[in-house]
Amino acid sequence: MYENYSRQAxxxxxxxALLGSxxxxxxxxxSFIIENILSHDDNNKYSWYNLIDGxxxxxxxxxxxxxxxxSGTKIASLFNEVVGMRNRIIHSFQVTxxxxQVLATKKKNGEQSIITEVYLYDFIEKNEALSILLNDFRGD
Incomplete structure (x- = not known):
């Protein structure tokens, strides 16, 4: 597919739209993780600038x-999972x-896979679950 702003496929x-979402x-x-880190940083060890830049x-x-x-490991575990999935999306390459035209990814072991719409929906749903956990944690 072509658009009037790009001659590339x-x-x-x-x-x-799913990629953008x-x-x-x-x-x-x-950003929500960083907000929660800062609001629960009892020793004022972290700054927004350092966290957002890393x-x-x-x-x-x-x-x-x-x-x-x-709060336990649930938030950290889910965030780690979505970071890994995000890395697969961001470090992807385009294929037919x-x-x-879609994106594909390659793991360090050489295994390649297509980033399907199902993968993107799963990623978005996991982020929704993380957002709910972060919102609940913020309310404590």
């Missing part, structure tokens, strides 16, 4: 010292699959 509008829900949760995967220690310390 693009995935369908629906697929691109996936990025947005993750970014929202990344890679999402490197939030693990600050999550452990704040959120996990007060079943006559459509």
């Amino acid at each position: 693009l995935p369908s509008k629906e697929y691109r 996936a990025v947005c829900v993750f970014n929202s949760n990344n 890679p999402s995967g490197e939030l693990a220690l600050s999550i452990k010292e704040t959120i996990t310390k007060k 699959y079943k006559d459509e």
Whole structure:
């Protein structure tokens, strides 16, 4: 598929909408995680600037010292899972699959897979579950 703003082949509008939604829900949760870290940082060890500038995967220690310390491992575990899924999306490459442009990913072991609409919906749903957990935690 082509658009008037690009002569490059693009995935369908629906697929691109899911990709955009996936990025947005993750970014929202990344900010929400940081908000919760800062609001439960009893020693004022962390700053918004340092947390927002770092890679999402490197939030693990600050999550452990704040959120996990007060609520258990559920939030940290789910955040780690969505970070891994997000990495597969962000570090993907475009391919033609079943006559459509889509994204594919390669794991470190060399295994390649298509980032399907099902994968994107699953990612969005996991981010929704994470958002609910973060909202409940914030309410404590």
